[in-house]
Amino acid sequence: MRGLFLVIIFLFLSFNISSQNRLTDSLYSILRISKNDSNKVKLLNEIGWEVSYFNLDSGLNYGLQGLKLANEIKYYKSNCDLCNTIAAIYSDQGNYKETVNYLQKALDYCLRYPNVFMEAEIYNTYANMYQRKNEFKKSIEYYYKSINCYKQANIEKSVYTMYGNLAGVFQKADVLDSALFYIQKSIEYHLKNNKQKKLAYNYVNASEIYYYLEDYVKAEKYATLAINLARSIEDNYLLIHALIHKGHVLNYSKKFTESIPVLKEGLEIAKQSGEIEVMKTGSKYLSEAYVGVNDYKSALEFQNDFQYYKDSMFNSDNNKIIKELETKYEVEKKQKEISELNEKNRVQQLASEKNRVLLYASIGGVIALLIIAFVLQNRNALKQKVNAKLEIVNREIHLQKELVEEKNKEITDSINYAKRIQQNILTSDSYFKKHTSDFFILFKPKDIVSGDFYWALNHDDKFILMTADCTGHGVPGAMMSMMGINFLNEIVNEKKITKPAEILNQMRGDIIKALNPEGSLEETKDGMDCSLCSFDFNTMKLTYANANNSFYIIRNGELLISKTNKMPVGAGHNANILFTEFEIDIRKDDLVITFTDGYADQFGGPKGKKFKYKQLEELLFSSSHLPLNSIKDKLNETIELWKGNLEQVDDICVIGIKV
Numbered sequence: 001m002r003g004l005f006l007v008i009i010f011l012f013l014s015f016n017i018s019s020q021n022r023l024t025d026s027l028y029s030i031l032r033i034s035k036n037d038s039n040k041v042k043l044l045n046e047i048g049w050e051v052s053y054f055n056l057d058s059g060l061n062y063g064l065q066g067l068k069l070a071n072e073i074k075y076y077k078s079n080c081d082l083c084n085t086i087a088a089i090y091s092d093q094g095n096y097k098e099t100v101n102y103l104q105k106a107l108d109y110c111l112r113y114p115n116v117f118m119e120a121e122i123y124n125t126y127a128n129m130y131q132r133k134n135e136f137k138k139s140i141e142y143y144y145k146s147i148n149c150y151k152q153a154n155i156e157k158s159v160y161t162m163y164g165n166l167a168g169v170f171q172k173a174d175v176l177d178s179a180l181f182y183i184q185k186s187i188e189y190h191l192k193n194n195k196q197k198k199l200a201y202n203y204v205n206a207s208e209i210y211y212y213l214e215d216y217v218k219a220e221k222y223a224t225l226a227i228n229l230a231r232s233i234e235d236n237y238l239l240i241h242a243l244i245h246k247g248h249v250l251n252y253s254k255k256f257t258e259s260i261p262v263l264k265e266g267l268e269i270a271k272q273s274g275e276i277e278v279m280k281t282g283s284k285y286l287s288e289a290y291v292g293v294n295d296y297k298s299a300l301e302f303q304n305d306f307q308y309y310k311d312s313m314f315n316s317d318n319n320k321i322i323k324e325l326e327t328k329y330e331v332e333k334k335q336k337e338i339s340e341l342n343e344k345n346r347v348q349q350l351a352s353e354k355n356r357v358l359l360y361a362s363i364g365g366v367i368a369l370l371i372i373a374f375v376l377q378n379r380n381a382l383k384q385k386v387n388a389k390l391e392i393v394n395r396e397i398h399l400q401k402e403l404v405e406e407k408n409k410e411i412t413d414s415i416n417y418a419k420r421i422q423q424n425i426l427t428s429d430s431y432f433k434k435h436t437s438d439f440f441i442l443f444k445p446k447d448i449v450s451g452d453f454y455w456a457l458n459h460d461d462k463f464i465l466m467t468a469d470c471t472g473h474g475v476p477g478a479m480m481s482m483m484g485i486n487f488l489n490e491i492v493n494e495k496k497i498t499k500p501a502e503i504l505n506q507m508r509g510d511i512i513k514a515l516n517p518e519g520s521l522e523e524t525k526d527g528m529d530c531s532l533c534s535f536d537f538n539t540m541k542l543t544y545a546n547a548n549n550s551f552y553i554i555r556n557g558e559l560l561i562s563k564t565n566k567m568p569v570g571a572g573h574n575a576n577i578l579f580t581e582f583e584i585d586i587r588k589d590d591l592v593i594t595f596t597d598g599y600a601d602q603f604g605g606p607k608g609k610k611f612k613y614k615q616l617e618e619l620l621f622s623s624s625h626l627p628l629n630s631i632k633d634k635l636n637e638t639i640e641l642w643k644g645n646l647e648q649v650d651d652i653c654v655i656g657i658k659v
Helices: 002-014 020-032 038-051 056-072 076-093 096-112 116-132 136-152 156-172 176-192 196-212 216-232 236-252 256-273 276-292 296-425 429-435 474-494 500-515 613-623 628-643
Strands: 438-444 452-459 462-470 527-536 541-547 551-555 558-561 582-585 591-595 652-658
Touching: 038 056, 038 076, 056 076, 076 096, 076 116, 096 116, 116 136, 116 156, 136 156, 156 176, 156 196, 176 196, 196 216, 196 236, 216 236, 236 256, 236 276, 256 276, 276 296, 296 474, 429 438, 429 452, 438 452, 438 628, 452 474, 452 652, 462 474, 462 591, 462 652, 474 500, 474 527, 500 527, 500 541, 527 591, 551 613, 558 613, 613 628, 628 652
Parallel strands: none
Antiparallel strands: 438 652, 452 462, 462 527, 527 541, 541 582, 551 558, 551 591, 591 652
């Protein structure tokens, strides 16, 4: 029966039903033929969610019915989803106290019945609520939590939907570069997977972001893409908003003759759907466009329309208020009449009832004592039964908790052991001390193990250093890093290849062969970005080859940036091009600093922006006079302060060598 119910529901929701009462009656008729079981609970939840898009009160009613039925039939497993639905509707209503109340209940049920997908949905609802309250920092924090949970659940499409949401909150917070970064990631995914409706909304968001960035050419381009896509999927709601927004952008670009037909089309469709707010905005923009082409008669006409729609909205709100006040007055009036009538009856009955009270009191006292004795006896027996059940449940919970903790400990112990292995493979500080005059290493993995690594070897009077960022982080990144170190040792120690460019060429071939063996059906683009430097402290020459990376040399108040090859060490469209080797003279007291992109890409600061390379260069330049250990401390303190309460987004590795 559940499949039949869902088909009927989606048929109802796919038509544009004008009357809310007709829809509600139809849904109730469907529910009346269903049994009070778990399927009906799920059905009520889905109806509540869908109906809330056009009637919040009805949606809330269905959600609360579902929660009540779930508790009656003890189907507690669904309460996490139900409480999240109810919380989301309360958030739309602006009732944030109840929103938080039901979200906390939802999280409690998630602990009892673990569901990482629902945990992600709950964090998303939290993020949406904080965005409505303009608490952008908290909103961003909960979107990140939601994204992490979706990643754990391996639901890629939801991750990219969250990227779109992040773009929206960054836009509201006026952090436009971050907004642009996330909307582009969302667009790339939905374009690749042909998710046309989500892509259309992405295009509208991108257009708005470019509008605020004052890049009106791109704002117009993305608005046009949104319009074309909205037409193809026949989404009039999106089409209206895309047309009106494009007209607004064209006005700012002073393309008034192009703006007028676009705005007229949007206004015409808005009139058909009865969206007064859009009609008001569209009339205002049309008036501005006609002023731009010196057609003041038409400008006045649409300005009058704008005022009319504005007054209509105001009068509609006033009529609602007046009706509410009239209803309250009538109720109050009736209550007053009832109170007066009751007072007269009370005086008349008081005398006759006074005599009966004494008799009834005596009889009632005896009966009450008997009832109390009976209730106390039953309550005591019930309490004993409940306590016995609770003891069994508590033992079960305690046992499950111990099992979960044991599994978590096993996993964590395994990863910690992998960390010790990785740390042992990385070149030791004592080796650096032996072969350099001075150095520092700032190494901060995002997770327990790292996809960044560093490797050094003194060979034929040359000190060779690689700083690398492998694809991914955590356990997958660590596996790539350990494979990279193994290849380096084999290439230099066994194959006696010591020139940086030749090392990278050989290493790229080894990685491609290892990850794409002959006959493999899957092609991978895993690899690494890196800097590979060969110091000759006798001739004072530094030979190097970079892959999608660079390094700095700070010398006598000047910061020099190395050249780079625009390709990774791994498979890709440039895999057949050989790496180029560069050489530079070094001087005594030069400070050579190699790094991966994790430091510059960290989000934080007052507006949640990236740290960026320019700020890193300024920090290193201003600290270059300090002892190297002090530079390391300064780098660590700065990035921790910048990150604040936000998550570390990538592994961080910065190495300084004093010549």
